Amino acid sequence: MPRIQIDIAGRLDHLAILDENGWLDKTLEPEIPPELLIKLHRIMLLSRRFDERLLNLQRQGRIGTFGPIKGQEAAQLGAVALLRDSDWMVPCFREMAAMLWRGTPLEGVILTYGGFNEGGRIPDNQNDLPIAIPVASQLLHAVGLAWAIKYRQKDDIAMVFFGDGATSEGDFHEALNFAGVFQAPVIFVCQNNQWAISIPRSKQTRAKTLAQKAFAYGVPGIQVDGNDILAVYTAAKEAVDRARQGGGPTMIECITYRMMMHTTADDPRRYRTEEEVEKWAKRDPLSRFQKYLTVKGLLVPEKIDVLEKEVETEIQEAVNRAEKQMKNLTDPLHMFEHHFADMPVNVLDQQQELAQELAEQKEEQSNG
Amino acid sequence: MAKMTMVQAINTALRQEMEKDDRVIVLGEDVGRDGGVFRVTDGLIDEFGEQRVVDTPLAESGIVGTSIGMAVYGLRPVCEIQFSGFSYYNFHQIESHAARLRWRSQGRYSVPMVLRAPYGAGVRALEHHSESKEAFYAHIPGLKMVIPSSPRTARALLLSAIRDPDPVIFFESKALYRAFREEVPEEEETIPLGTSQVVQEGKDLTMVAYGAMMRPTLEAAALLKDRDGIDAEVIDLLTIAPLDDELFTQSVRKTGRALVIHEAHRSFGPGAEIVARIMEKSFFYLEAPVARVTGFDIIVPLFSRENSYLPTVTRILTAAHKTLDT
Known part of the structure; x- marks a missing residue:
């Protein structure tokens, strides 16, 4: 009996299209309609400023604990940009940008973090699950949704978000396995933001990448620069097209960084260096995207100023509405x-x- | 009318509901080709195909977690966990999500799923195959916990459970699966969840039990009548949570004496809740302390001693006499 090498399927790519200096690999540049690019930028800016405002509100004691998303906007928006209204989005708890994209009102987010269950109500025309706090548990719900979509022979899909820490949980593996076995149309978007509270990615797994874990379940995987919205979009488009055409699940590992604390109850200075944070600040997804749009002629500095004022007003109005609502929801x-x-x-x-x-x-x- | 075992009655309920409602999907380990290790899902795959009777990978959390997703989408998954002793793998999905999604989404979503699992001792099985941990589930807000006691109640309750808009844990006694046959009417019959039944009327003593313990309880009640002329009123809870305390409250107010029988451990078991309700609602009607005949607060022993763990007719009679003599 010979000893022969088994050819296990699975080519693992790392995809990066737009680097932090604004250098673009034109051969890989995805075709994204200008209006979609402009909308993506607006929501990215809105979610960045809203995140900052939420932190202020928390520090002032006007809302409770929450997990800031700063730095992860591209990893979320590049993926959800591919979803239709009838698709399902299943977040964990650091997907505020994705939620805003899908239609969650700002005041819903404020209400949730303000301690009111009413914030968890997803608008009726939006097929998203509420945030799920127990790590990795929501992946199985996305697989179940996708499985049901397949059972009903629809071409919708489910997209689920989770972090690097989630890949150590059993439910991650059960979800990938079920999705592979039943060829469920589900996209697993891992936001590898390098830290699970204080545990670095290197202590989460000995594996070189997280994306390769998909191969163990017969599921395609790809790793992308998660701060590059073009790379995330491209990988998500491949995955979404495959899922809609009956090709089953895909896992996308977005290499990104949690710029802020795990939640407002956490002090990251205890376990990571300022140098590391500064290094990642240079790779910021928002300024990178703005450089791209500027070069493309879709954005000018004056327009950014106008947008900044617009989102500031939008956020302020939402805060006013939410605080008024919270006063009336005390029963x-x-x-x-x-x-x-x-x-x-x-x-x-x-x-x-x-x-x-x-x-x-x-x-x-x-x-x- | 057909005489059926509980296995056949549950199989009939699944088949009838699957014929009627294409939202109903059965999934679990070995439920397809094999028909389940107890043959409860026997033949369903031939009738409804692999899309609706699904052999899943061996992963309880996966089974329950995906069932939650399907239920949110609008299907009616009925998943089988092969033994309730393995349901701790999926406990997290039940407690953290199945029971909470309606609440978390403020009514936007619900999780109309059923988790079926064999429970209880008495079939000479291995470790992890004999426990009665219904209290775990009964303790969780947002969940319903149902335990039938016979083929007929199993068929009727399972239909109600599948149609219920909320998640239901449905425990089936292994010891009852093939213990006896009972007439199960051809026409559809349901029992509303959350309602108990008086299965024998009496004026001297109230006996509250459910599931596999109904048989020794009824046997003890018959002996009390034959030997001592004592009329025991026997109540079958059928649903553990939400607990229907109306019938046993009425009964205790009439008899003044009560005995609770279950095979779950005594401390913090369902009996503790029942006794507390009796204290709250019927204290001034009591003639004697309420007694409990239960499994002991020990791990269910391996099968050579399992009958010593279980409440027996003798233990029930002893407790009944003590209560009656007070």
Whole structure:
């Protein structure tokens, strides 16, 4: 019996099209309609400024803990740009840019981080799941959605986001495996932002790349410069086209960087250097995209100023609306809602129990 | 009318609902070609094909996690976890997502799925094949926890579970799968989830049980009548959560004495909740402390000793007499 090499399928590419200096590989440049480029830039700018505003609100105690997205805008927007309204987007908890692209109102984000469940309500015409906090658990939901799409013989797809840390969780592997076995039309977008709280990518896995993990499940994988929106878009387009045509799942590893803390409750100075952060700041996806659009003649500095003012106003108006809403959403009895289609007797009893207690307190207060 | 085992009754429920509703999909380990290790899904793959009766990879979290996605999309997945003792792999998906997505999305999405799993001791199986951990699921807001006690209740409850707009954990007693046959009406029959049943009326003592424990409980009740002329009222919970306390409240107010029987561990088991409800609602009607006959607070022993772990007719009778003599 000979010992022969097994040819396992899987060519792994790293794709980069636009580098941090604005140098463009024209042979790889994707054809993106100008209006789509302009819209992508607007949402990228909006999500950057909104992220900064959320951090201010958190520091002022006006909202609670949240995970900033700064640095990861291209990795999100380049991917969701390919989705149709009828497709499904399944985020983890650091996909604010993707959510805004899909139609989540800014005040929904503020409400969620302001501690109100109402923020989790996805607009009715938007096929997205709410944020999922337990790492990697949402990948399986995307596979289930995609599997159901296939069962119904639709050409929609599901796209799911997760980080580098998620690739160590069992659910990541079960999701890739199920997607491979059932050829579900799902795109796995890994935002490898180098850090899972304080654990660097190098301690997450011995593997050279995360994308190669897809090969173990018979799923194509590709690694891209995640701060290069053109590279992300190109890889996502290949993956989405394949999925729509019945070619099954793809995993895209976006090499990016979490510029800020894991969440506002975290202090990254404990585990990483300023030099590293500065190095990645030079690779910023927003300024890189702006250079590209400027060279392309789609953007001029004056236009950026106008856009900056526009998004500032949009954000301010959303903050005003959200804070007004939060003032009106204080009824604690609402917390009993939405556990079941019909409220069970025990929950109803407990809701009434609290209602009674609150009424008595109110009466006592008014009686002085 | 046909006499069926519980395995056949569950198979019938799945078949009838799959015929009627193409949203219903059965998935799990060995549920297709093999028909399930207990043959509960026997023949379904021939009738409905591989798209609707799906042999999955061996991954419980994968089975439940993808079922959640399918349910959100609008399908009605009925997944089988081969043994409830392996459902800890998927517990996270149930607690963190199946039970919460309606709430998290504020009513935009729901997760109308059923997780079926064999539970309980008494079939001389290996470790991890004998536990009754229904309390884990009953404790979770947003979930329903159902345990039928017979072929007829299994068919009726499974239909209700599949049609329920929320996630349902459906435990099937391995010991009951082929223990006896019962008439299961041809025409469709459902039992609303969250409702218990009085299976025997009586005035002297209330006995509350469910699942596999209904048989020793009813046997004990018959002996109490024959030997001592005691009329026990026997209540089959059928749904553990949300718990229907109305019937046993009425019953205890009538009898003044109660006994709760389950094979789950005693501490923090379903009996603790039932006794608490009796305290809250019927304390002044009680003539004696409420008693519990349960599995012990130990890991279910390997099968040579499993019958000593399980509540027996003798243990139930002893507890009943103690309660009656107080």
